[in-house]
């Protein structure tokens with residue numbers, strides 16, 4: 332046996348695969364209880380090396396379980412341009428993960444052969460991790476790692492591949508944008524940030540000096556005492572439709588929450604009646620696409636802008652975007668890689684999941700048109716201002732992946748430039764009341780869906796039941812799908828009132844429980 336093979340075969344014994352454990356490279360890589368992941372981490376290291384040799388580029392490995400509880404962990408691979416690894420390689424990842432100890436080498440050789448990998452190529456892998464389990468030098472948010480991988484592989488065209496380079500690029504763009512917002516008061520610069528007791532809080536602190544008082548960040552859940560994602564963070568706020576613990580919110584004050592690895596963000600505020608208002612990914616997509624569309628008009632640029640959503644997008648947002656804003660809206664399956672892919676089809680693709688994960692993609696041609704116009708000596712002042720704003724906005728956006736810090740700065744800049752408060756933003760359209768529930772079934776794969784997950788094709792009778800339940804309510808919509816990250820079936824419902832949305836979600840949960848093999852207690856009504 333050659334030395335390398337011997338080494339892999341011996342080292343892999345130090346990271347044995349638990350008997351009978353099968354894991355799948357899901358929506359966001361491997362994710363489960365940390366105690367099941369030792370062999371996965373070892374094997375993903377090997378796969379990342381192969382991917383690097385194959386692409387002759389730097390590959391990223393991010394160790395995180397995002398918004399999951401602290402006991403969980405996960406790992407995902409990042410491809411050369413900062414995007415998620417391809418579906419084919421996700422398949423290899425699953426294959427390697429589930430190989431029995433003695434067939435690991437064979438599986439590796441299989442991949443090397445299939446992909447015709449030249450093993451004498453050097454390999455380069457960037458590894459990043461969030462704050463789970465231990466702290467050590469090299470902590471980064473997921474999007475910071477995506478950014479650095481992309482910078483490295485584009486030889487600096489996207490920016491310099493360091494954390495400092497990231498802060499410099501973003502802050503410079505932010506300061507350029509906010510110069511266009513005159514007479515901003517300290518109150519307007521103030522933003523309450525819930526760091527989910529995670530990496531985003533640390534990185535926000537680090538970035539603050541670069542923003543030169545143009546933002547007054549009040550940080551809570553900064554990790555100094557609370558537990559990661561516990562009663563705080565973007566996922567908690569979105570699903571509970573409530574403020575996180577530990578945040579001291581004044582009436583009307585703009586607040587936002589990051590998730591555990593800072594690739595998601597949601598905004599919110601409470602009104603004078605103490606009512607909580609959520610500004611989620613759909614509201615963010617609307618705010619940003621409206622702003623960009625206006626700038627394109629002012630700049631006289633004819634570029635196609637589209638918003639990419641999933642089935643979880645609030646019906647009101649879709650209606651507003653299509654009917655009022657007249658922008659193309661397209662719907663994909665859940666999971667950022669699907670949205671990212673769809674957004675690449677347009678000159679400008681704004682994509683956001685309702686939970687606040689998203690970004691904006693500008694095609695190479697669109698970026699070139701904008702850059703050329705910046706240099707055009709013949710354009711008038713309005714045009715000049717608009718293209719300059721577009722240029723800085725592009726620089727502020729992390730196009731590799733959704734990024735809570737970058738998205739936050741874009742939102743803050745847009746609100747500042749347009750002189751809008753959180754309430755003004757919220758008033759663009761009114762969300763339909765909605766509810767998300769989970770149902771545990773013995774095997775969630777019995778549910779198969781179609782039409783971007785909006786309809787269930789199996790088990791038999793489920794979709795018909797959902798259709799007839801939906802008919803009982805006004806402005807209602809509901810769908811179910813197996814989660815790609817948790818062992819549950821997710822139920823979504825929206826309707827004209829919160830009571831109706833809750834009741835529809837409950838009735839659909841019961842249908843799932845009965846028709847798709849529910850286990851444990853039957854779902855109880857919410858009221």
Ligand SMILES: CC(=O)N[C@H]1[C@@H](OP(=O)(O)O)O[C@H](CO)[C@@H](O)[C@@H]1O
Nearest residue numbers: 358359666667684686814815816817
């Ligand atoms: C309803 C919902 O929020 N689903 C989330 C969740 O996926 P599920 O497949 O629903 O478990 O985690 C994904 C990864 O973070 C995220 O992309 C997605 O939006």
Ligand SMILES: [Mg+2]
Nearest residue numbers: 397398590594
């Ligand atoms: Mg996340």
